[in-house]
Amino acid sequence: xxxxxxxxxxxxxxxxxxxxxxxxxxxxxxxxxxxxxxxxxxxxxxxxxxxxxxxxxxxxxxxxxxxxxxxxxxxxxxxxxxxxxxxxxxxxxxxxxxxxxxxxxxxxxxxxxxxxxxxxxxxxxxxxxxxxxxxxxxxxxxxxxxxxxxxxxxxxxxxxxxxxxxxxxxxxxxxxxxxxxxxx
Amino acid sequence: xxxxxxxxxxxxxxxxxxxxxxxxxxxxxxxxxxxxxxxxxxxxxxxxxxxxxxxxxxxxxxxxxxxxxxxxxxxxxxxxxxxxxxxxxxxxxxxxxxxxxxxxxxxxxxxxxxxxxxxxxxxxxxxxxxxxxxxxxxxxxxxxxxxxxxxxxxxxxxxxxxxxxxxxxxxxxxxxxxxxxxxxxxxxxxxxxxxxxxxxxxxxxxxxxxxxxxxxxxxxxxxxxxxxxxxxxxxxxxxxxxxxxxxxxxxxxxxxxxxxxxxxxxxxxxxxxxx
Numbered sequence: 001x002x003x004x005x006x007x008x009x010x011x012x013x014x015x016x017x018x019x020x021x022x023x024x025x026x027x028x029x030x031x032x033x034x035x036x037x038x039x040x041x042x043x044x045x046x047x048x049x050x051x052x053x054x055x056x057x058x059x060x061x062x063x064x065x066x067x068x069x070x071x072x073x074x075x076x077x078x079x080x081x082x083x084x085x086x087x088x089x090x091x092x093x094x095x096x097x098x099x100x101x102x103x104x105x106x107x108x109x110x111x112x113x114x115x116x117x118x119x120x121x122x123x124x125x126x127x128x129x130x131x132x133x134x135x136x137x138x139x140x141x142x143x144x145x146x147x148x149x150x151x152x153x154x155x156x157x158x159x160x161x162x163x164x165x166x167x168x169x170x171x172x173x174x175x176x177x178x179x180x181x182x183x184x
Numbered sequence: 185x186x187x188x189x190x191x192x193x194x195x196x197x198x199x200x201x202x203x204x205x206x207x208x209x210x211x212x213x214x215x216x217x218x219x220x221x222x223x224x225x226x227x228x229x230x231x232x233x234x235x236x237x238x239x240x241x242x243x244x245x246x247x248x249x250x251x252x253x254x255x256x257x258x259x260x261x262x263x264x265x266x267x268x269x270x271x272x273x274x275x276x277x278x279x280x281x282x283x284x285x286x287x288x289x290x291x292x293x294x295x296x297x298x299x300x301x302x303x304x305x306x307x308x309x310x311x312x313x314x315x316x317x318x319x320x321x322x323x324x325x326x327x328x329x330x331x332x333x334x335x336x337x338x339x340x341x342x343x344x345x346x347x348x349x350x351x352x353x354x355x356x357x358x359x360x361x362x363x364x365x366x367x368x369x370x371x372x373x374x375x376x377x378x379x380x381x382x383x384x385x386x387x388x389x390x391x392x393x394x395x396x397x398x399x400x401x402x403x404x405x406x407x408x409x410x411x412x413x414x415x416x417x418x419x420x421x422x423x424x425x426x427x428x429x430x431x432x433x434x435x436x437x438x439x440x441x442x443x444x445x446x447x448x449x450x451x452x453x454x455x456x457x458x459x
Contacts (some may be wrong), residue, residue: 026250029245030250048252049256056256120241122237164209171235173238175233177234
């Protein structure tokens with residue numbers, strides 16, 4: 001998130017300032033990539049690049065605050081995935097298969113160490129193992145930083161359905177974490 | 185079922201239809217998990233173990249996640265439809281920028297100077313001492329040897345953690361002046377324009393560039409130099425005198441040899457926009 005400087009940064013970027021645009025890109029690109037690794041892992045990098053092409057071309061016409069900006073960014077990415085049928089067709093067999101050896105915390109670790117050792121990659125893989133709707137709404141809420149209303153609009157569900165999906169997904173993730181801590 | 189293609193009949197929008205086992209999660213509970221607070225809601229207490237995983241999801245950018253900057257910047261440069269007034273009133277814009285942009289935006293301006301590519305960037309990187317190089321690393325996201333990222337650390341974008349920003353009168357300022365000096369001699373028109381613009385933004389106006397650069401100290405020296413020399417090391421002249429028979433080597437244009445392709449795959453015309 002850029003925060004209170006966002007309007008100034010956006011205005012400068014719209015006037016062609018590359019430094020300002022770089023701020024927008026640095027803020028948005030990692031989140032975009034992580035989101036796409038969950039919903040379209042095989043083409044995440046390509047879709048990310050294509051999303052920025054679209055965003056750059058529409059930049060001058062964009063009006064709104066940072067929330068609207070993020071919603072636009074992720075809506076654009078999502079449409080590219082859906083339009084071209086690149087959405088993941090099945091979920092991974094098990095999160096552990098994607099995470100690989102050595103990424104899960106040891107049982108002896110304290111909570112703090114778990115926090116430090118748990119790689120982002122492992123976390124993304126864990127979310128990707130959830131049912132698709134749960135995985136996507138969690139990424140949109142947590143990584144994209146969108147509120148429930150925005151997420152509901154983006155995925156075409158009711159806010160209530162989004163809150164339920166988030167809850168279900170988080171319960172499963174909490175369960176995974178607990179099991180990982182107990183069984184290793 | 186495939187999962188992704190759940191039809192509306194399978195998962196209707198009507199609230200309450202799928203709450204047999206799990207209630208709606210209050211937004212506050214997720215916020216608490218994200219900020220590391222304890223979830224106080226009894227029904228959600230079991231979610232606490234997920235907090236570490238959510239923190240990892242939001243960890244600071246990692247290697248590879250800030251790759252592709254040159255490509256997107258090339259796209260940005262070549263976009264059409266830049267407002268006419270923006271081109272016309274460069275002075276007004278730099279004044280605007282000076283007012284609007286905080287120190288961290290100035291950091292990005294330095295990043296743009298680094299991203300000039302070709303001669304300017306090479307000069308920038310080869311001229312600057314370690315601290316400024318480190319700064320460039322942190323701004324443009326190049327992998328830095330000693331900043332081994334801690335994966336579990338709750339997210340903070342570098343732009344934000346760099347709240348202090350570059351000392352515009354220090355190494356970063358020197359880098360901007362150096363990049364500008366090089367672009368002036370060797371750069372293409374657009375490189376010149378950009379280096380000029382970045383510098384004007386930091387200097388506080390186009391008219392103040394000369395004075396600004398004169399006041400910027402060389403990072404390696406403790407005192408201000410009179411001006412920021414483009415070639416502090418006193419390189420040999422590229423045009424040797426006294427050898428009229430041999431043609432002097434052509435002036436390098438400074439254009440980056442590996443220009444990023446401005447148009448990645450995918451038909452742009454079919455790109456959906458929300459506007």
